[in-house]
Amino acid sequence: MCRHLAFLGPPVALEEVLVRPAHGLYRQSWEPRAQRYGTVNADGFGVGWYAEGDPVPARYRRAGPIWADPSFADLARVVRSGALLAAVRDATAPGADAEAAAAPFAAEPWLFSHNGAVRGWPGSLAGPAAALPAAELLSLEARCDAALVWALVLHRLRDGDELGQALADTVHEVAAAAPGSRLNLLLTDGTTIAATAWGDTLWYLAQPGRSTVVASEPYDDDPHWREVPDRSLLAATPTDVLLTPLKEPTA
Numbered sequence: 001m002c003r004h005l006a007f008l009g010p011p012v013a014l015e016e017v018l019v020r021p022a023h024g025l026y027r028q029s030w031e032p033r034a035q036r037y038g039t040v041n042a043d044g045f046g047v048g049w050y051a052e053g054d055p056v057p058a059r060y061r062r063a064g065p066i067w068a069d070p071s072f073a074d075l076a077r078v079v080r081s082g083a084l085l086a087a088v089r090d091a092t093a094p095g096a097d098a099e100a101a102a103a104p105f106a107a108e109p110w111l112f113s114h115n116g117a118v119r120g121w122p123g124s125l126a127g128p129a130a131a132l133p134a135a136e137l138l139s140l141e142a143r144c145d146a147a148l149v150w151a152l153v154l155h156r157l158r159d160g161d162e163l164g165q166a167l168a169d170t171v172h173e174v175a176a177a178a179p180g181s182r183l184n185l186l187l188t189d190g191t192t193i194a195a196t197a198w199g200d201t202l203w204y205l206a207q208p209g210r211s212t213v214v215a216s217e218p219y220d221d222d223p224h225w226r227e228v229p230d231r232s233l234l235a236a237t238p239t240d241v242l243l244t245p246l247k248e249p250t251a
Contacts, residue, residue, distance in 0.1 A: 002038075002087055002089050002103070003028040004085070004087035004184075004186050004216055005017070005214070005215040006193045007212070007213050008192075008193060008211060009207075010210065012082075014047060014084060018076060019073065023218065025086055025219065028088060028216075029042060029045065030042070032216075042090070043065075043102075044065075044101060045062060045088045046086065046102045047087075048086070049084040050190040055189075056108065057085075061099040062102070066088055083188060085112075086104070087115070089101070089102050097142035100147075101146070109189045110154070110188070112150045114150065114184070114185055115184040115186070115200055116199055117145060118148075124178035125178060128148075132152070136151055136154075136155060149170060149174060153166050153170045153187065156170065163188075164235045166187070168233050175198070182199030184196060184200045184202055191237065192236065193212065193234070193236040194233070194234065195233075196232070196233055197229065197230050201216055202227070202228040203218050204226055204228060205226075206236070208239060232246060
């Protein structure tokens with residue numbers, strides 16, 4: 001369910017990361033090579049990016065497939081950024097939220113995406129949802145599992161958690177409430193990428209001191225791509241990638 005990607009490095013046109021690679025996110029919308037669940041990611045897409053000197057990212061999202069939007073191809077040709085997060089969506093369940101349900105979700109300096117599905121949604125997350133302030137629940141952007149997972153992550157970020165800690169604690173909470181969920185989460189603030197591998201594929205391509213790409217699957221056949229082990233937390237900058245094992249929640 002879904003494919004996503006984050007990039008940190010020297011400024012490049014969005015198309016250099018998303019469209020031009022032989023198996024880039026654009027092509028993964030109809031022909032992913034490593035997707036375990038679902039076959040076509042045509043239920044929306046989005047990209048968020050950071051402009052130099054502005055910590056708040058811009059977003060472009062649509063409810064339809066990325067290949068059906070000629071405006072995106074034009075935008076991707078001219079917009080340049082050194083930090084971005086993008087996703088193509090295969091919806092867990094039918095809904096009426098349109099582009100509001102498409103990643104990346106955003107608040108303040110953060111961009112977020114969820115590749116996976118919460119088992120037993122929505123009832124399974126009644127407990128975690130009840131612990132959130134009412135104002136945060138009422139401000140949910142969409143009525144899908146990814147939007148609520150984002151609300152749980154965002155609550156922790158606003159409480160002061162680092163990116164990786166916010167993801168790890170949210171995965172632990174959701175996995176305890178909804179065992180069997182797939183929780184590959186991707187988060188950036190424009191300077192750091194944090195991600196979890198929990199039930200689906202995750203890879204990274206690092207050129208130390210230059211750039212780092214974290215993605216659901218490799219966008220080309222470069223032999224330097226490395227797969228992240230399942231049940232892992234990844235933290236990355238353009239100069240370093242750190243992997244930490246994640247523990248299963250106890251009964």
